[in-house]
Amino acid sequence: MTTHHTIQIDGLNVFLREAGDRTAPAIVLLHGYPSSSHMFRELIPLLAERFHVIAPDMIGYGHSDAPSVESWQYTFDNQAAIVRKVLERLEVSSYILYMHDFGGPVGFRIASSAPDRVRGLVVQNANTYREGISEAFAELFVPLWKQHDEQAIAAARGFMTAAATRMQYTAGARDAAKLNPDAWTLDQALLDRPGVSGAQLAMFIDYQRNVAAYDAWQAYLRSHQPKTLVVWGKNDPFFLAEGAESFRRDLKDVEIILLDGGHFALEEHAETIAAQINRGFGSRTGVDSVKAFYTQLGAGRLDEALGLLAQDISWNDPKGFPYGGILRGAAAVKDTVFARLGAEWSTFSVVVDQLVPSTDGASVVALGRYGGQHRETGRRLDVRFAHLWSIVNAALVRFEVFTDTAEFHHAIGH
Numbered sequence: 194m195t196t197h198h199t200i201q202i203d204g205l206n207v208f209l210r211e212a213g214d215r216t217a218p219a220i221v222l223l224h225g226y227p228s229s230s231h232m233f234r235e236l237i238p239l240l241a242e243r244f245h246v247i248a249p250d251m252i253g254y255g256h257s258d259a260p261s262v263e264s265w266q267y268t269f270d271n272q273a274a275i276v277r278k279v280l281e282r283l284e285v286s287s288y289i290l291y292m293h294d295f296g297g298p299v300g301f302r303i304a305s306s307a308p309d310r311v312r313g314l315v316v317q318n319a320n321t322y323r324e325g326i327s328e329a330f331a332e333l334f335v336p337l338w339k340q341h342d343e344q345a346i347a348a349a350r351g352f353m354t355a356a357a358t359r360m361q362y363t364a365g366a367r368d369a370a371k372l373n374p375d376a377w378t379l380d381q382a383l384l385d386r387p388g389v390s391g392a393q394l395a396m397f398i399d400y401q402r403n404v405a406a407y408d409a410w411q412a413y414l415r416s417h418q419p420k421t422l423v424v425w426g427k428n429d430p431f432f433l434a435e436g437a438e439s440f441r442r443d444l445k446d447v448e449i450i451l452l453d454g455g456h457f458a459l460e461e462h463a464e465t466i467a468a469q470i471n472r473g474f475g476s477r478t479g480v481d482s483v484k485a486f487y488t489q490l491g492a493g494r495l496d497e498a499l500g501l502l503a504q505d506i507s508w509n510d511p512k513g514f515p516y517g518g519i520l521r522g523a524a525a526v527k528d529t530v531f532a533r534l535g536a537e538w539s540t541f542s543v544v545v546d547q548l549v550p551s552t553d554g555a556s557v558v559a560l561g562r563y564g565g566q567h568r569e570t571g572r573r574l575d576v577r578f579a580h581l582w583s584i585v586n587a588a589l590v591r592f593e594v595f596t597d598t599a600e601f602h603h604a605i606g607h
Contacts, residue, residue: 195237195246199256202278205265208256209279210234210248212241216485218312218477219285220470222248223276225294225319225456226396227358227380229255232293232459239467243475244289249279251299253392254383261388267395269295269403273302289474291315294432294456295396298403305413313420313474316440317466318432318456321410325436327429338401349397353390355381365428365455372460414443422473424466426458427451448473479584480550483557486589487545495531499523507591513598515605537605541565541574557582563596567604576600 195212210230220240222233230248240246250257251272252265265271276299280288287310292300297319304311320326333352336345351357359377363369384393414421421444425437440447450469452458459466477485482501489498502523508530510517517530534541545561559580566573576597583591 195234195241200279200282202275202282205252205258205260205275207252207258207275207279208250210237210246212237212246213244214485215245216481216488217243217245218474218481219280219288220244220246220291220315220474221276221280221285221288221300222246222291223293223296223300224248224251224254225296226393227254227353227361227384228294228376228457229257229380229383231255231376231379232457233291235463236459236467239463240470243471243477245285247280247283247285247288249276251275251295253389253396259386259389259392262391262395267392268399269298269302269396273299273306277303286310287312289313289315289470291317291470292319293317293459294319297321298400298406301406301410301413304419305410308413308417308419311417311419313422315466315470315474316421316423316425316437317459318426318429320432320436321407321414322436322439322442323404323407324439325432325434326404327431327433330431334397334400337397341398346394349394350390352397353384353393358384361431361455362457362460363455364430365426366457367453367461376457376460411443414440418445420473421447422469423447423449424458424462424469425449425451426454426456426462428454429456429458431456477587478550479554479557479582479587479589480548482584482587482589483548483559483582487543487559490543495527499527499531501589502526502592503585503588503590506589509591509593511594511596511598513602514594514596515598515601515607537568538565539568543578555584557584563601565604567606570604570606572604572606574600574604 195210197210199206199208224230224232229250233248237246252275253259289312290300290304337349358381362372362377366372423437423440427434434451437449452462454461486498486501505522508520508526516533520526520529542564545559547560549558561578563574563576563578578596581593582589
């Protein structure tokens with residue numbers, strides 16, 4: 194189920210659509226002009242089974258706040274800063290970035306500034322190459338970048354009219370008669386709010402900085418080689434299919450799919466795009482599974498945590514450890530280990546500091562601390578541990594504990 198809520202960043206309300214398990218790999222959906230997270234309304238439920246889906250509305254778009262140009266500087270740098278803070282607030286440290294149109298320059302700022310956090314890129318009609326700029330796009334915006342005279346500003350404002358907004362959806366569409374007019378009607382209603390046209394004009398002017406950054410973003414792609422899926426409406430009158438094909442120049446692991454559609458190809462091809470994302474990025478790694486186990490455990494969701502274990506897991510506690518021993522199966526782990534911990538300790542915590550995967554992904558070491566207070570003795574426990582997980586096809590098949598068992602016996606009173 195998709196939830197709709199706002200969080201406050203720097204005094205501004207940022208609207209979010211969110212779905213899926215928060216322990217699953219995150220995918221951040223970054224919308225384009227003149228839309229909002231509403232453009233992902235059909236995609237989100239198609240991804241939610243495998244991903245933690247996060248779709249914010251940028252400032253000045255959708256249901257997020259739209260402050261005046263006098264009180265907030267509308268630039269792509271500032272939009273990217275807001276999205277970064279949203280992800281920090283949600284404690285999302287790694288992600289796939291889905292970028293459309295204006296979402297491209299926002300996403301590439303985020304990706305190039307923290308490449309180690311990027312699990313992959315999905316690019317839908319978001320230009321990063323000069324080859325992708327059409328004459329129609331250049332004729333509209335280049336004069337505005339050169340000088341902000343009345344003629345250039347009037348042309349730019351013409352791009353904010355209802356006819357222009359509808360055209361962005363219908364131009365190049367496979368079958369425009371099947372498009373849902375609610376999409377451009379909502380976009381236009383939000384564009385027509387007082388003061389929003391000034392914000393859009395500021396973004397149009399700032400777009401020239403994106404074109405100037407293309408070389409740097411291409412260098413990021415060459416240097417870091419993020420896994421990339423390009424899904425592109427090939428009939429887009431603004432961002433040409435040549436812009437999609439150009440990704441091959443800098444990336445080794447890239448798949449390019451040209452769709453029979455226009456700038457808003459997602460309106461007609463949501464299922465196709467979702468299938469490609471699920472196929473390319475949807476498999477959970479061993480680290481994901483281990484991280485999810487500790488996240489669910491820390492949130493008090495024991496059954497959900499144990500549900501991540503293989504049914505026949507081999508659970509191995511060290512000799513002298515007061516709980517467990519060698520157990521087989523998640524049910525035995527629940528009854529022999531966690532039931533006793535809950536009964537015998539007034540508090541008990543498992544805090545992980547670091548996850549260290551092996552190079553082949555077949556094992557993960559979790560380093561952290563046990564803490565708590567024993568119910569009968571009142572003594573406290575604070576001791577380091579190392580957990581060794583063995584993994585087969587992202588399933589947790591074996592668990593082994595390394596810790597100072599004497600600390601446990603002292604706390605228990607033995």
